[in-house]
Amino acid sequence: MGDSYELLKSRALPDQRAAIRAGDYCSHTAGLGQGYLQANLAIMPETHALDFMRFCQRNPKPCPLTGVSDTGNPMMTTLGRDIDIRTDVPAYNIYRNGKLAGSANDISDIWRDDLVAFALGCSFTFEHALMRAGHRVWHVENNSTVPMFRSNIDTVPAGPFSGKMVVSMRSMPEERVAEVIEISRRFPLAHGGPVYWGDPAEIGISDISAPEWGDPAPVGPGEVSMFWACGVTPQVALEAARMPLCITHKPGHMLITDVAEDAEVPVLRFN
């Protein structure tokens, strides 16, 4: 029997993670772990880890690095007291040679001594901050997924990792654009300020109503399309690198950490 989303949402974070670890909850994490940093996931062999860290350093907006495991150690020691990356994400995608080869709710059976796990910040954090400041976020209010587009903006390559930047779109009233920029810039670990706002064609988006990922969202009269670097960008770069093995979270099914959402740095110490 799976825990339902509403039931799990009412529980404390340790109970939520226990349900995920036990395989009782395998669905999306939006709205769970309120107040705590959620993270995208990328697991790969150590042979590619240095280049991937370079890719993240060179592309900090789409790839804000929030945690890195020791090689072969599945515990994300700086992100929580007891986070086992093999079991504590609700659902995983498994790529072989750059192609999606399957999905799983537990990767204990394919974990190896040469794997390195990376956690990358996600946009939930700044969306929560925007909403607390009274800004409306359409896709959250309408219980849909943010619209995402492949832009014409190149990432800065590192080793085999490269590709165009994927961006997510949120439309905002023109008079609130400056404040939205200012708020989101305060969260560099959650993609920071927008990479672009205005005419979507300028960044290679020909039809704003047809996102490549997620659901369409309207741009109302007097509203401006604002685009943020998106966590799907590293996913595209990982596919381009055609590694023999790579494991990511299933989109929307994030790692919930013990790090406070407004922490200055995403590093915890347990002595």
Next chain:
Amino acid sequence: MGDSYELLKSRALPDQRAAIRAGDYCSHTAGLGQGYLQANLAIMPETHALDFMRFCQRNPKPCPLTGVSDTGNPMMTTLGRDIDIRTDVPAYNIYRNGKLAGSANDISDIWRDDLVAFALGCSFTFEHALMRAGHRVWHVENNSTVPMFRSNIDTVPAGPFSGKMVVSMRSMPEERVAEVIEISRRFPLAHGGPVYWGDPAEIGISDISAPEWGDPAPVGPGEVSMFWACGVTPQVALEAARMPLCITHKPGHMLITDVAEDAEVPVLRFN
């Protein structure tokens, strides 16, 4: 004939870097490259580079990573149009097996195909922001070096990299502490907010008038000692790792980048 500091200070950044590259200027860089990000330097064999990046990720306040070269490539492509890390720092320290083995003004002769260069943010950036906001920074006004102390705060280890956090001290009037915290937190690539303020004994500093590095600075009546994570921390961790070869900048003799001091991310693109 060496260029004098005052003469060089009056020139544009490209001329300053040209003088450094040519070996005509080999002294400290405080006050040079006004408005541009300066960086600490650590160069090491690729075998240690992944662990060092993990160390930086886990200790972002003392080790704010602002650039990483490709293995064997001396050009810091994301920090400037033409930055050759072998020649563009005024003075280098060379460590062998964790011990200082010499210094140089040019490391072209010992550069190798397996070396990786790391640039780390430094405190100049937030000091400039503090001064622009009307705060007085004693060691700058008195043309001395900031006092630095080995604290009792442990860094988060990664591979062979570990050690206590080195902190720098700036004293501020009690009523301005909150504003100073707020300003410095805006510069995560320049050590961010202070790690501690108040009684120095609490972080293991027994004599505030006797810094381990730099010059003593007074704490006046009504002033609070404020401590920031310091870029000497990675230097201590590098020595602890006892690598066969490691090259750093000579303290105070930084890399001047083409990145604006107030840039949201320290990554440039030249197409």
